[in-house]
Amino acid sequence: MVSITLPDGAVRALARGASGLDVAAAIGARLARDAVAVLIDGKLCDLRAPLERDAALRIVTRGEEAGLEVLRHSMAHAMAQAVMRLFPGASLAIGPTIADGFYYDVAVARPLVPDDLGAIEREMAEIVKADLAIERFPLARADALAWARAGGQGIKCEIIEDLPPEAQISFYRQGDFTDLCAGPHVQRTGQLGSAFKLMKVAGAYWRGDEKREQLQRIYGTAFFRAEDLAEHLRLLAEAERRDHRRLGRELDLFSFHPEAPAMPFFHPRGAFIYNQLIDYVRGLYKVRRYSEVVTPQILDVGLWRQSGHYDNYRENMFFTAFASADKDEAAPRAPASSERQSAVKPMNCPTHCLIYRSRKRSYRELPLRFADFGRIHRHERSGVTAGLFRVRSFSQDDAHIFCMPEQIEAEVIGVTEMILECYRVFGFDDVRIVLSTRPDKSIGSDEIWAKAEAALEAALRRMGVAYQVAPGEGAFYGPKIDFVVKDALKREWQLGTCQLDFSMPERFGLKYTASSGVEETPVMVHRAMLGSLERFLGVLIEHTGGALPLWLAPVQVRVLSISGDHARRAEEVAAALGQAGFRAEADVRNEKIGLKVREASLAKVRYQLIIGAREAERGTVSVRDRVAGDLGEMDLERFQVLLQTGVAEKS
RNA sequence: GCUGCCCUAGCUCAGUGGUAGAGCACCUCCUUGGUAAGGAGGAGGUCUUGGGUUCAAGCCCCAAGGGCAGCUCCA
Numbered sequence: 254m255v256s257i258t259l260p261d262g263a264v265r266a267l268a269r270g271a272s273g274l275d276v277a278a279a280i281g282a283r284l285a286r287d288a289v290a291v292l293i294d295g296k297l298c299d300l301r302a303p304l305e306r307d308a309a310l311r312i313v314t315r316g317e318e319a320g321l322e323v324l325r326h327s328m329a330h331a332m333a334q335a336v337m338r339l340f341p342g343a344s345l346a347i348g349p350t351i352a353d354g355f356y357y358d359v360a361v362a363r364p365l366v367p368d369d370l371g372a373i374e375r376e377m378a379e380i381v382k383a384d385l386a387i388e389r390f391p392l393a394r395a396d397a398l399a400w401a402r403a404g405g406q407g408i409k410c411e412i413i414e415d416l417p418p419e420a421q422i423s424f425y426r427q428g429d430f431t432d433l434c435a436g437p438h439v440q441r442t443g444q445l446g447s448a449f450k451l452m453k454v455a456g457a458y459w460r461g462d463e464k465r466e467q468l469q470r471i472y473g474t475a476f477f478r479a480e481d482l483a484e485h486l487r488l489l490a491e492a493e494r495r496d497h498r499r500l501g502r503e504l505d506l507f508s509f510h511p512e513a514p515a516m517p518f519f520h521p522r523g524a525f526i527y528n529q530l531i532d533y534v535r536g537l538y539k540v541r542r543y544s545e546v547v548t549p550q551i552l553d554v555g556l557w558r559q560s561g562h563y564d565n566y567r568e569n570m571f572f573t574a575f576a577s578a579d580k581d582e583a584a585p586r587a588p589a590s591s592e593r594q595s596a597v598k599p600m601n602c603p604t605h606c607l608i609y610r611s612r613k614r615s616y617r618e619l620p621l622r623f624a625d626f627g628r629i630h631r632h633e634r635s636g637v638t639a640g641l642f643r644v645r646s647f648s649q650d651d652a653h654i655f656c657m658p659e660q661i662e663a664e665v666i667g668v669t670e671m672i673l674e675c676y677r678v679f680g681f682d683d684v685r686i687v688l689s690t691r692p693d694k695s696i697g698s699d700e701i702w703a704k705a706e707a708a709l710e711a712a713l714r715r716m717g718v719a720y721q722v723a724p725g726e727g728a729f730y731g732p733k734i735d736f737v738v739k740d741a742l743k744r745e746w747q748l749g750t751c752q753l754d755f756s757m758p759e760r761f762g763l764k765y766t767a768s769s770g771v772e773e774t775p776v777m778v779h780r781a782m783l784g785s786l787e788r789f790l791g792v793l794i795e796h797t798g799g800a801l802p803l804w805l806a807p808v809q810v811r812v813l814s815i816s817g818d819h820a821r822r823a824e825e826v827a828a829a830l831g832q833a834g835f836r837a838e839a840d841v842r843n844e845k846i847g848l849k850v851r852e853a854s855l856a857k858v859r860y861q862l863i864i865g866a867r868e869a870e871r872g873t874v875s876v877r878d879r880v881a882g883d884l885g886e887m888d889l890e891r892f893q894v895l896l897q898t899g900v901a902e903k904s
Numbered sequence: 905g906c907u908g909c910c911c912u913a914g915c916u917c918a919g920u921g922g923u924a925g926a927g928c929a930c931c932u933c934c935u936u937g938g939u940a941a942g943g944a945g946g947a948g949g950u951c952u953u954g955g956g957u958u959c960a961a962g963c964c965c966c967a968a969g970g971g972c973a974g975c976u977c978c979a
Contacts, residue, residue: 455974456907511970816936851940
């Protein structure tokens with residue numbers, strides 16, 4: 254007999270070799286039906302795994318995340334089985350579960366196209382319908398290798414060879430399909446159900462190494478219930494509807510052009526928002542005693558050698574070439590050796606070091622906080638650019654703080670406070686803070702690292718904010734704190750960062766005279782709150798679905814005339830609002846009011862003022878809130894108070 | 905950068921070898937309409953670019969550019 258302890262503390266005695274399914278059945282039929290897997294002493298196992306010794310056991314059901322992962326993992330096997338049937342000779346790599354589903358990497362004779370997915374789905378449905386038993390069996394390493402070789406599964410061979418010597422090598426078999434797998438899995442393919450969908454196919458390198466074989470990665474997702482799949486697909490559709498690239502075009506905010514790939518062109522409305530963001534950050538800087546600087550975009554290559562960017566970041570940098578003087582066409586040429594080569598800056602920090610070094614510095618003036626909205630260029634590889642999220646030309650709410658080591662804690666608190674305040678204003682209430690510590694490869698003494706990590710941690714503790722530690726994830730030049738927000742669609746975005754840097758002050762020979770009269774090296778803090786303004790704008794557009802808060806909206810009010818007779822009054826009202834500092838435009842087109850309301854709403858204009866005979870005569874406006882609907886007729890003055898309040902509240 | 909897919913009017917998309925289409929947007933006219941689409945007419949395209957195959961190419965082939973997805977990279 255073995256004694257099994259359940260989560261509620263109850264202990265049950267069972268015959269040795271009984272399974273979690275027996276336990277579930279003993280507790281209740283409903284539990285047995287919902288059971289997917291078991292946790293035996295914390296280890297996720299098959300429901301049928303024999304219980305060989307006393308253990309703590311918990312039944313994992315369909316309702317929980319771990320249960321869903323088991324389903325998806327089994328679904329990945331069914332997909333692999335379908336692929337093997339449809340593409341004889343295919344070989345398999347790995348098929349794990351991921352956040353929203355699962356994938357399987359396969360090597361097939363020809364690349365898969367989207368149409369293949371339908372065929373694979375149909376085959377999967379057949380496999381589900383056949384309700385094949387899924388059986389686990391162990392194999393010795395040599396037998397496992399023999400299996401892989403016999404089946405032409407070269408990648409599986411490699412996986413088996415890489416398994417640690419003590420590993421129990423297990424396989425799962427369902428009908429004509431067998432796969433190397435640690436499990437766990439459901440018991441029968443019939444349990445997989447029909448709430449699954451193959452999403453897309455893409456190339457992926459084996460083990461993420463681009464020098465190795467390229468495989469076809471098939472992505473899919475699965476749920477226990479059809480309505481969960483429907484909800485998932487609805488969220489995906491919603492994300493597509495909010496895609497900032499689409500909204501950017503529809504709301505006339507920005508565009509991209511082949512003449513400057515991955516470099517956004519901000520139209521008047523987009524540029525307005527962009528500048529509003531900068532204005533807002535400038536306001537914070539005023540309170541937090543930052544000084545803004547303006548620095549060049551093109552600098553001598555020697556500077557980049559000194560900073561280390563030339564050695565480590567050159568592939569991502571743009572270099573200048575000069576027009577030929579003696580030819581008609583302006584063919585670029587490389588500078589002659591006598592000329593100075595220049596590079597377009599990918600970061601602002603070296604320019605700030607030059608400002609710092611422009612005269613002797615005293616400890617009395619530290620910390621120095623240099624803020625810079627300078628435009629920077631990074632030659633991101635063509636495949637990684639994406640709308641505003643990853644661009645080649647952008648600016649950041651960038652700043653560098655030069656301070657003494659003992660000032661780190663206070664500065665980090667200041668930065669963190671400002672970042673959290675800033676995110677609240679934009680409606681990002683869910684912020685995750687991650688502290689990254691010293692990596693294997695790093696520069697700087699043990700002493701300064703210990704001091705710096707302690708200062709970062711002390712700052713977070715003092716503030717009483719929750720944070721996670723990512724050991725070894727810091728930059729080689731110093732530890733850092735990253736700030737990750739969750740948007741309205743529950744997606745995470747790393748926006749802010751606060752990185753200590755012991756390297757660059759050394760490289761640039763930065764010094765300050767300490768109170769003792771001795772020359773010391775300052776610590777540099779790289780920090781950003783919104784990060785790239787381009788990327789932040791993209792995130793904000795998707796977070797709000799394009800309906801920006803009043804204080805950021807390029808158009809706050811649209812004044813709609815009922816008929817031609819009221820056009821003049823509508824224009825007057827729009828002009829008066831403009832005079833009062835609001836952003837209003839008039840729509841006096843020869844169209845019906847329903848159409849004007851519809852278009853203003855689609856354009857995400859928060860307030861629509863309707864001007865007809867009644868309003869024109871009484872000097873009032875009828876106010877329509879895009880979300881709340883008709884607010885009724887009121888004096889223009891009263892509407893302005895409403896607007897002013899909304900702007901002040903940043904709502 | 906790699907792999908796959910895509911590129912036809914401002915936008916979304918039809919168009920499988922025989923001289924280019926729709927809806928919306930745009931312009932003009934009619935309509936003067938009270939809170940999410942009134943009606944009619946018109947204009948707009950070297951079918952991304954360059955080669956090739958063919959009597960004939962938007963359509964087939966090759967290359968380049970741009971985009972999308974994934975991988976990878978990220979001082």
